[in-house]
Amino acid sequence: MNQPISERVCWTTADLELFADNGNRYEIIDGELFVTRALHWNHQKASARIIALLDT
Numbered sequence: 001m002n003q004p005i006s007e008r009v010c011w012t013t014a015d016l017e018l019f020a021d022n023g024n025r026y027e028i029i030d031g032e033l034f035v036t037r038a039l040h041w042n043h044q045k046a047s048a049r050i051i052a053l054l055d056t
Contacts, residue, residue, distance in 0.1 A: 008032075
């Protein structure tokens with residue numbers, strides 16, 4: 001369920017320093033915090049293959 005705007009926490013870039021360096025990716029977009037896992041090496045490998053194909 002969505003929170004009413006008056007009850008939402010408005011994150012700032014200063015808050016990013018409070019999070020542990022645990023491999024997660026922290027982003028703040030319009031005051032909202034988004035947490036995602038770091039990309040897996042298979043993703044990086046697939047990206048490199050696509051770039052190589054586009055480059056040729």
